[in-house]
Amino acid sequence: MNNLTKKRKKKGFTLVELMAVVAIIAILAVVLVPTVSGYINRSKKVAIISQVRIALGAVETYNATASTTIDDGTTVTDAVTTIDDEDIIVSEDVDRIGSMTIGQARKINKDSDAIKNITLDGTNFSTYTEPASE
Incomplete structure (x- = not known):
């Protein structure tokens, strides 16, 4: 036992x-x-920066080849509608930055610390705060 x-x-x-x-x-x-x-969070911001570059490339291509141009006040969603060429851009390419203006996209593209200055709304772009001038 x-x-x-x-x-x-x-x-x-x-x-x-x-x-x-x-x-x-x-x-x-x-x-x-x-x-x-x-x-x-960082990877979401990197995805937004990538979409910014896609949108700017499409806008530059459109502005170089079309009779009209897309100005900096235009939103990315409106720019995609204006471009209307699936060979250049489709809305899925920029689905996270639709409310952003082309001017904001240009500023983000020039900012080497853009990741720090972008605010997200879930997975989508919310705001961009420009860095203080030195």
Whole structure:
């Protein structure tokens, strides 16, 4: 009977061991979640900058070849409608920056720290704050 009691005691984990594992997982979560969410936010901003470059390339191509031009006050959505050429641009290429003006897109394209100056609304562009002049 002494062997039965020894076998029974060795089964499973103790409450202290389980609590230690839960504490370690909680510490890892506290450390990693902000880091991962920062990387996700940065990647969304990089996607917006990429779409800015696509939009500006399409506008420059259109302005060079068409009889009319798209000015800086035009929104990206209106520019895509004006261009109306799937070989140059389609709305899916710029779906995150539709409300942005071409002028804002030009400023973002020139800004080497644009990632710091873009504000998001979920995954879409919200605002751009110009850096202070030096």
